[in-house]
Amino acid sequence: MSDRNFLFVLGSSRSGGNSEILARKAAEQLPPSTGQTWIDLSEHRLPEFEDLRHDSDHVRPRDGAAALLLDATLAATDLVIVSPLYWYSVSTLTKRYLDHWSGWLRTPGVDFKDTLGGRTLWGVTALAHTEEVVADPLVGTLNHSAAYLGMRFGGVLLGNGSKPGDVLTDTAALTRAKTFFAQDAPLARYPYDTE
Numbered sequence: 125m126s127d128r129n130f131l132f133v134l135g136s137s138r139s140g141g142n143s144e145i146l147a148r149k150a151a152e153q154l155p156p157s158t159g160q161t162w163i164d165l166s167e168h169r170l171p172e173f174e175d176l177r178h179d180s181d182h183v184r185p186r187d188g189a190a191a192l193l194l195d196a197t198l199a200a201t202d203l204v205i206v207s208p209l210y211w212y213s214v215s216t217l218t219k220r221y222l223d224h225w226s227g228w229l230r231t232p233g234v235d236f237k238d239t240l241g242g243r244t245l246w247g248v249t250a251l252a253h254t255e256e257v258v259a260d261p262l263v264g265t266l267n268h269s270a271a272y273l274g275m276r277f278g279g280v281l282l283g284n285g286s287k288p289g290d291v292l293t294d295t296a297a298l299t300r301a302k303t304f305f306a307q308d309a310p311l312a313r314y315p316y317d318t319e
C-alpha cells in the first residue's frame with residue numbers, strides 16, 4: 125500500500141483551466157493506492173495574510189479555508205502547486221497561500237517546518253508564452269521555497285495554452301505529464317549551495 129498522499133492546490137482564477145487540466149493528466153498516472161486531495165483556492169478563499177511575526181503569536185486556525193488548507197498541507201507527503209503563470213510568477217491566490225506558510229511557520233504547536241521537511245513540492249503551470257524560460261521566476265519561487273522548508277523539489281511541469289483546453293494540444297507537455305510524478309525529487313537547494 126502506498127503511503128503517499130498528494131495535495132493539489134489549484135491557484136487559477138478560473139476553474140477547469142489549463143493548469144488544472146495538465147495537473148489532472150499527470151495525476152492520472154499515480155497509482156490507485158496514492159491518496160489525492162484537490163483544493164481549489166478560488167472556492168476556499170484564504171483571508172488576506174497579516175504579518176504578525178513580530179507583534180504576537182499566530183493562532184492555529186480552527187475553521188474556514190485556513191484550517192482546511194493548513195490541515196491538508198500538514199497531511200500531504202507531496203504538495204503540488206497548480207498555478208498558471210501570471211506576470212511571470214505564481215497567481216495571486218497561490219501567492220497568498222504561500223504567504224500563509226509564513227504564519228503557519230510561527231504558529232505554536234504546528235511544527236510546520238519539521239513536518240514539511242523532507243516532503244516533496246511539485247509545480248504544474250500553464251502559460252501562454254511559447255518560450256518556457258519566461259517561467260523561470262515561478263520555478264525559482266517554488267524551488268527556493270522548498271529549499272527554505274528543507275523539502276524535496278520535483279520541478280515544474282509546464283504546458284502551453286491561453287484559453288481553457290489549449291494545453292491539450294501541447295503534445296510535449298502531455299508526454300511529460302505521463303512520467304512527471306515518477307521522477308526523482310532531490311532535496312531542494314539554493315543556487316549558491318555547492319555541496
Ligand SMILES: Cc1cc2nc3c(=O)[nH]c(=O)nc-3n(C[C@H](O)[C@H](O)[C@H](O)COP(=O)(O)O)c2cc1C
Pocket residue numbers: 136137138140141142143144207208209210211212213250251252253254258284285286287288
Ligand atoms: C493575470 C494574468 C497574467 C498572465 N501573465 C502571463 C505571463 O506572464 N506569461 C504568460 O505566458 N502568460 C500569462 N498569462 C496567460 C495564462 O498563463 C494562460 O492563459 C494560462 O493558460 C492560464 O492558465 P489557467 O487556464 O490554468 O488559468 C496571464 C493570464 C492572466 C489572466
